[in-house]
Amino acid sequence: MIGGYFPAATADRLRLLSIYHEETIQGMLQQIIEKWISSTNDKSEDAIIEELAVRAAHEWQRRTQGKKTGKRGQENYLREMEAILKRRKMIPQHIEKFIAALKTQMESEGDVS
Numbered sequence: 529m530i531g532g533y534f535p536a537a538t539a540d541r542l543r544l545l546s547i548y549h550e551e552t553i554q555g556m557l558q559q560i561i562e563k564w565i566s567s568t569n570d571k572s573e574d575a576i577i578e579e580l581a582v583r584a585a586h587e588w589q590r591r592t593q594g595k596k597t598g599k600r601g602q603e604n605y606l607r608e609m610e611a612i613l614k615r616r617k618m619i620p621q622h623i624e625k626f627i628a629a630l631k632t633q634m635e636s637e638g639d640v641s
Contacts, residue, residue, distance in 0.1 A: 577625045584609055584626075585633035602634055 534542070546553045571579075588605055606627055613623045 573622065574625070577622060578629050581626055581629035581633050584630050588630075588634055605634075606630065 542553050542556065546556055549556065551559075588602075591605075592601065609630060610623055610627060613626060618626075
């Protein structure tokens with residue numbers, strides 16, 4: 529299964545390393561990911577969601593610059609963002625938090641820098 533997600537050379541190397549370290553590939557990948565997460569300043573989920581909402585609000589401002597969009601345009605954008613996150617397999621709780629944060633950012637359009 530791993531070969532389907534990684535280039536063959538990477539998968540071969542992982543198999544070899546898993547035998548060498550007497551560890552499963554899944555266990556090795558989990559350790560690597562945990563180490564990588566801790567090296568990225570361990571931002572909380574809420575902080576990451578808030579930052580994503582700010583980015584999405586900037587994109588909304590860029591798209592609507594000089595245009596009148598109204599409530600309908602905002603709702604369409606929120607649905608578009610929700611659909612993107614669902615396709616990216618984000619869990620429903622995170623999507624709800626993101627949409628709420630994005631709505632807040634969009635309502636305070638002038639305050640988003």
